[in-house]
Amino acid sequence: MSPSEPVLGVPRWPVEPEPVDPTGASYLVLCLGLDPRAVDVAAEWAAEAERIAPTRLLSIAGIDRDRPRVDVALHAARTGVRILVAGEQYDVLLTLALAREYGAAAAELQCFVVDAAPGHPTALPVYCAHCRWTHRVLGDPGGEVTCPGCARHLEIHPHHSALRGSFLASDARARELA
Structure with missing residues (x-):
């Protein structure tokens, strides 16, 4: 994947607001x-x-x-x-x-x-796969944070669920334990 290609599962935000869809009732x-x-x-x-x-x-x-x-x-x-x-x-x-x-x-x-800029961590909704709760954390997909619920050290995966409205996160050391 080239650096210009978007990461799958990560929302792309417009740089400027789009015009209103004129077909709305x-x-x-x-x-x-x-x-x-x-x-x-x-x-x-x-x-x-x-x-x-x-x-x-x-x-x-x-x-x-x-x-x-x-x-x-x-x-x-x-x-x-x-x-x-x-x-x-x-x-x-x-x-x-x-x-x-x-x-x-x-x-x-x-x-x-208004606050999403590559390389600048922002508040994200993150779903912890361990405590099964969505938390507000400061970070970026691919980054690591401490879960406010279960205190595990989490990796924020570049996978966003549109239905849940959050990014998936799991134990950052899970690969080391396998």
Whole structure:
């Protein structure tokens, strides 16, 4: 694999926000967190969407804290909705997974991540294969962290589960024990 080829299982984030899909019957714009870039992107998307169809803009502090508000908004969404999510990688990944739980299809989802830059660790949702829980950790796929749940030294695999919204992690020393 050449260095320019993407690693399979790792999300690719657009450098600039994509325009609103004009085929939506309605729009739900989610602004996750207070990052100024996320706020600007969500406001621009909402203004663009309002010219097309009914639009709801929901701003929250983060998915861990305000999930019930997102649940209500997603529960109210109907066929043809376009869900646009802007925020930090951790919140975006978990929110997209939640939208999928509510039945959103890939064509109905759009996102913009404000804090993902290659080589700069960010908060990631990581599923620990040992304690079987998803945790917020600072790291990158291929990196190592200590699990906040079971305290194992984990390797974050470059495998992201869109349904779970997290990266898989397992004991970093497992290969040595075999």
